[in-house]
Amino acid sequence: MSHEHVSNTKRIWFVFGLLSLVTTVEVILGIIKPASLEFNHFIGLNLLNWIFYILTIFKAYYIVWAFMHMEGEKSALRWSVVSSVVFLVIYLLFILLVEGHYIYGVFKDSTIKWNF
Amino acid sequence: METTVTTANNEEKTWGGGDIQPLGASYGKMMMWFFIVSDALTFSGFLGAYGFSRFKFIETWPLADEVFTHFPFMHGVPAPMYYVALMTFILIFSSVTMVLAVDAGHQLKKTKVAIYMFLTIIGGIIFVGSQAWEWKNFIKGEYGAVETKGGSLLQFVDKDGKRVALEEFAVKLPEQREALSRAKAKWFMQDAESLPTYTVAEVQAGFKAHPDLLIRTEKLTETKKKTVLSRAESETRLADAKYVVEGANLIRNEYGNKLFADFFFFITGFHGFHVISGIIINIIIFFNVLLGTYEKRRSYEMVEKVGLYWHFVDLVWVFVFTVFYLV
Numbered sequence: 001m002s003h004e005h006v007s008n009t010k011r012i013w014f015v016f017g018l019l020s021l022v023t024t025v026e027v028i029l030g031i032i033k034p035a036s037l038e039f040n041h042f043i044g045l046n047l048l049n050w051i052f053y054i055l056t057i058f059k060a061y062y063i064v065w066a067f068m069h070m071e072g073e074k075s076a077l078r079w080s081v082v083s084s085v086v087f088l089v090i091y092l093l094f095i096l097l098v099e100g101h102y103i104y105g106v107f108k109d110s111t112i113k114w115n116f
Numbered sequence: 117m118e119t120t121v122t123t124a125n126n127e128e129k130t131w132g133g134g135d136i137q138p139l140g141a142s143y144g145k146m147m148m149w150f151f152i153v154s155d156a157l158t159f160s161g162f163l164g165a166y167g168f169s170r171f172k173f174i175e176t177w178p179l180a181d182e183v184f185t186h187f188p189f190m191h192g193v194p195a196p197m198y199y200v201a202l203m204t205f206i207l208i209f210s211s212v213t214m215v216l217a218v219d220a221g222h223q224l225k226k227t228k229v230a231i232y233m234f235l236t237i238i239g240g241i242i243f244v245g246s247q248a249w250e251w252k253n254f255i256k257g258e259y260g261a262v263e264t265k266g267g268s269l270l271q272f273v274d275k276d277g278k279r280v281a282l283e284e285f286a287v288k289l290p291e292q293r294e295a296l297s298r299a300k301a302k303w304f305m306q307d308a309e310s311l312p313t314y315t316v317a318e319v320q321a322g323f324k325a326h327p328d329l330l331i332r333t334e335k336l337t338e339t340k341k342k343t344v345l346s347r348a349e350s351e352t353r354l355a356d357a358k359y360v361v362e363g364a365n366l367i368r369n370e371y372g373n374k375l376f377a378d379f380f381f382f383i384t385g386f387h388g389f390h391v392i393s394g395i396i397i398n399i400i401i402f403f404n405v406l407l408g409t410y411e412k413r414r415s416y417e418m419v420e421k422v423g424l425y426w427h428f429v430d431l432v433w434v435f436v437f438t439v440f441y442l443v
Contacts, residue, residue, distance in 0.1 A: 008219050009216065009219060012212060012215050012216060012219065013212075015212075016208065016209070016212045019208050020205065020208065023201065023204050023205065023208070024201075026438075026442060027197050027198075027201040029442075030181075030196075030197050030441070030442045031196065031197050038340070039339075049442075049443050052438050052442045052443055053438065053443075056434055056435060056437075056438040059434050060431055060434055060435070063211070063427055063430060063431045063434065064427075064431065066215075067211055067212075067214075067215045067423075067427040067430070068423075068424055068427045068428070068431075069218075069420075073139070073140065073141065074139050074140040074141070076139045076140075077139040077140065077141055077146075077149070080139070081149055081152075081153055084153060085153055085156050085157065085160075088157055088160070089156075089157070089160045089164075092157075092160055092161065092164045093160075093164050093167065096164040096165065096167060096168040097164075097167050097168065097171055099168065100167065100168035100169065100170070100171030100172045101171045101172075101174075103171075103172045104171055104172050104173070104174055104175075107172070113266070114266075114267075115176070115266050115267050115268040115334075116264065116265075116266030116267075116268060116356075
């Protein structure tokens, strides 16, 4: 809590350890790229990328909650910040990625060659 | 008269929002959250645009593992990921020192706040320096490539699929042209940039002289490797070459799709700009801490506010790291 004047040092170092660990796992996976993860897909995305995105959001959660002290704020503030960002980002990504995929199809199937 | 005037409070702190605190956050903190939300959406727009272009050219997009392979003092050793992982650790660590400064501020420990702020600034400077080094390698390039008339990029490999740099096979032909600089040409004849080290003809002649060389196209195979053409196909493709590309700029780059370098420069550049402004704000707050401004106020909330910004910069990097280097 921002109003309590107790030291959170222990928790800060714990979160640092956690973030470092997750980053290390990401880097190791990024270097090895296990074929079993890279070439198996789940809803249009390969398992390796699923892991990367989930770990990224996991890290983002800890940065916002522990470092930016979101856990100490009122739940109304938490919801107004997080829900609007999450909703708009998902909306934006949906539009852009679906459209990008559509244009890929147009380029691929058209009679005109774009890059040769 | 006094009964009709509605004042929020009689305290002199009215400029700072007074005692009315919607959502339990002070005025400054609330505005910082407003800014962070809008800036987060800006970055999402950029990363979304990157995703859009990547989906559009999903079969020909460059492989990050082949682009970012440098590590200090390890020349010629391909080390993908290590350097950017180091940068990530630096930024996370500077976030930790920042949050420790905020924590010390809650306990009104001036010296501790100053020390942690100082470490945060140093961390930020190291990060920006690392990014500059990364940019330098990216701009300079390593192997070079040629671009065809149709805009696709051809890279050179030997029989084992190992990349070969232009300087290893290109021959020097006598009919060299000098770059038209302002000093050496008519005022209307200036070249947009300096000429590449080799001309297309020199690369083509060198390719002919080395029968074991092959051409690698941008197209990705099923196993996410770049397609290597046969010698006969390579020769036909190379006949279409128009430019020699060395390194990267905003127009073309030797790594592949033109947009790849544009997005790299723009997104990491915009993030780097945030880091630089964060460092400047941190320095200002650091001096305020040293001068005892917050000691007099009995509140280190300013440190908390710049802390929010600094963590946000770290948060953005986490996503940039994933999108550019991992996925």
